[in-house]
Amino acid sequence: MSILVVGLNHKTADVDVREKIAFAADEIPAGLSTLKSITGVNEAVILSTCNRVEIYLSGAGSDKISTGVKDYFSALRNIEREKLEAALYMRGDYDGVRHIFRVASSLDSMVLGEPQILGQLKSAFDLALKNSSSGIILNKLMKKAISVAKRVRTETKVAENAVSIGYAAVELAKKIFGELADKVSMLLGAGEMAELAAKHLTGFGVKEVIVANRTYERGCALAEEFSGRAIEFAEFKHEMTKADIVICSTGAPSYVLNKSDMEKIMKDRKKRSVFIIDISVPRNIDPAVNDIDNVYLYDIDDLQGVVDTNLHERQKEALKAEEIVKEEVEVFFKWMQSLDAVPTIVALRKTAEDIRDEELTKLFNKLDGLGEKEKKSIELMASAIVNKLIHPPTVALKSDDEDRDILIAAVRRLYGINGDMK
Amino acid sequence: MVIAFELALTCYFISTILGVLELVKGSKATSRGMTVFAILGFTLHTLSIVMRFIQGGHMPVANLHEAASLFAWSVVIIFFIIEIKYRVGLLGAFIMPMAFILMLSSSILPREINPLSPVLQNYWLWIHTLLAFTGDAAFAVACGTGVMYLIQEHFVKAKKLGGLFHRLPSLRVLDEVNYRLITIGFPLLTLAIISGAVWAEGVWGTFWRWDPKEVWSLITWFFYALIIHLRITAGWHGKRSAIMSVAGFVAVLFTFFGVSILLKSMHEFK
Structure with a gap:
């Protein structure tokens, strides 16, 4: 499972490229469903402003996905592949998440700390939700990005004082x-x-x-x-x-x-x-x-x-903001890891076995005079029940199905397996 | 009793330090801490005054130690009132040092309880004291806002718009609160002088004897009258008014301490 950011902004592309790529609001639903049809893509969000067009994706196999997205752009916008490639940046996983957090916190904006971008990101997320193109991973990521942006705004002065x-x-x-x-x-x-x-x-x-x-x-x-x-x-x-x-x-x-x-x-x-x-x-x-x-x-x-003094102040504050972003990326990845199947399967098994052992101890304390043989049989039966009960979820968790992330999250919640991100 | 006074002094000191830190760094934590210690100090201070009152059997204004302490107390209470009413950011950072210094001077002055002549002990003692101290305290806080005005005005004039510029209130608010305090202090001072005269007539048989305390009170009175007059007639507000309010408070301080220490006066708390 990986996260991928594909996009261009005021630093990488001139306005003539940006305006070609940019999405009008009514183009986004169609865009989202096309993106989701690219092999490997599970979830998609499109953020389109005058200074940046970015696509946030989650899915499997970044290389395949990125080629698919490039094809999509050049087909949709009728733009030379070379020009497009020069303007686009790709950021996967850690860098991708960091990028999204920085964008939301306005650390990547043309005017450092300008407040509009957060609202634009929120509407991009809303649109993705409405078109059900965003799922468990991107939902968490977008919500986290918004909360990181708010944290940056309250804990640093990066958005304070006039810069025009x-x-x-x-x-x-x-x-x-x-x-x-x-x-x-x-x-x-x-x-x-x-x-x-x-x-x-x-x-x-x-x-x-x-x-x-x-x-x-x-x-x-x-x-x-x-x-x-x-x-x-x-x-x-x-x-x-x-x-x-x-x-x-x-x-x-x-x-x-x-x-x-x-x-x-x-x-x-x-x-x-x-x-x-x-x-x-x-x-x-x-x-x-x-x-x-x-x-x-x-x-x-x-x-x-x-204006210069204020900008300089903001730049100083931006350093503090970068620290916050770094911290939050770590937190996010802890959650991502928790979505990995193996630890979840292990935890599920452990939960079940703990229950089994606890009940067995209780039972043996109650029933005096059980022989070793009887005890052994009871233990075997209990283990068999446990194994049979957790077998189907284990198989489902190990599968490569599209909805595996949802299942993992569901199992963790249903069985109260912690390690979830707040 | 002594311990309450000492603790109040310590609280004012901590509050002052936090206030200065707030000026320099501007964090919310220091600002909150400053307020908490100011309130704590004020509570202890009130306790120490009440206990002194019980011990001495009369209002504790019989010597300079007691008077300075009451002065500090009045300054803090006026500060609280202004803070609740106007929420002038950073005001505490300018007023709490003032309260602390008054309290500190009180702490180094001789502390023995002086008897107060029974002829002085009537309701005029209360009226005169309350009017005079709240009036002086209003002038003290006005001086604080005046200083803030001068700092902020310097920033705007010199085009140095750093962190403190952003944290200090607007010139208009500072000027308004400054003038408000003067218009509160002035009638109080007026009534304090009149009540003092009436009281003196009751005790000594004459309204006015050109005692140094009386003379300097009158000088102070004229000074503040001048501030108000110039503002109304000649538009003296802003910087000039701020400077005058600082100068006026120097006159207040001289009337309060200078006359008591340097000149011979009939007035109590010599």
Whole structure:
């Protein structure tokens, strides 16, 4: 019995290959049943996201299976075998399980620690369950992967702190203002970056958005998008007395706001705090503005610096996460081993024989004066019953039938044979 | 009695150490441990004060040892109230060291039980003491939040957004709690001064004698009045307000310890 991961991701394949291979949600049921029809395959799960397409399989004979999967891909997607082979990776057993745990914990993601992948893995698993393509092994493996991911998230900080400029800005705004619900934000210039940052902020619920753009019409269009209010560009200094968060990217060649402008604005707004994000290059706001009390000015490099620090922190935390993954892979393989037929047969026999011996002792204690001969006969009879009772399950466990794993698990549960994974 | 005091001091010390560890490393275990030892210390502390009260037969504020101990006790209780109401992360790491230092200074001061003149022993003793100590404690915790504000503000201004930045509360919360505490402390101090004057009139026949304690209380009062005034009229909040709240607490400490130790005062706990 082995586990196999076949897949490609953002590191091994360019987007043109990835999009060719990727499964649409409605293609997955058919895909799962085709995969299951490959010789040797017992169970299958398909995970398909924009950054990776991976197939998780359990069955017997990895070589046969992997050839089958490659054939399947090249036939299905009409892709050159060579190109496909270059992009695909195969990971069996230990490496395969480790890979799945790392994927679930977002250690293999393009943005380390990003949270979506776990949800995507859960839906992939759900789909496999619905199509009954996942069985005893992959069920356990998927559930374990989800719990490992949760453990990584609670025990390490690999998913903490913003790693994009937009989120870094939101995080800062929250550290300055606490709640954003009563805050007004202002867009100075209607560049794409500013728009993006504003989307983040409105997503976190600022009260109002004011847009000041050199072309008034463009400003109006943008204001509509955020159900905000457009103003004439010349008015912006005046309106800034109302704005708590200012996002600036005007494309002007020089400063549009200097220190003395800002000092006046601060006086008018009774020194209430202002968070200014200047994402224009060259900068549009005099850096000296940051020296004024309760004014916090961040330019694009500052924000990038924040993102870099946070990413670095995540990388440090990822080392701890790798340890957790390693630990959990061991646990999983202990369970896999328990599924091996031989130890189960031995344990079953031992359970039966223990019962026999216990009952015999009890009986002999009760019946006094039994001769050696009688004792021997009784012992023989008891052994015969035991052997006959455990013979059919033993044969079934030794068989190479497809459902052997289920039988092993069933026997272990029915007879209370421990060694099962929690 | 002594043992309860000593154990409370030890608990505050452990709580302080855990608080500092929390600042540095930020694990949940240290934060929980800090709270547990703070509560344990506070319970023992309460016990030691009650026992001292029974032994002396009057409210234990007759010397500086007792007063400093009661001060520490008030700081801890105000901290608990603020913590329950606002859940200001890491506040304990700033307040418990304060409580510990107050307790430590209490522990090294002469501990004999001083008799309290019977003429002072009436309900004014209770009113004046409770008002003054809770007021001072509110200022102490305000000072703690002020320090936290200054640290966090430094991080944001200097763009050093490390681990502590993420763990400290937002500037807004710190500023709000800081001001809240000042607006709690200020009326308490006002009433403490008034009740002190009324009490003095009852005991000595005059409301006000420009005793150093009175003078310094008044200076402190003016300082906090100024903080509130500047905030309302000139928008002095945030950094300036935080600095003022720290400076204000220095005045409180001088009124409390400095006057008692350095200047000659009629006030009890000299």
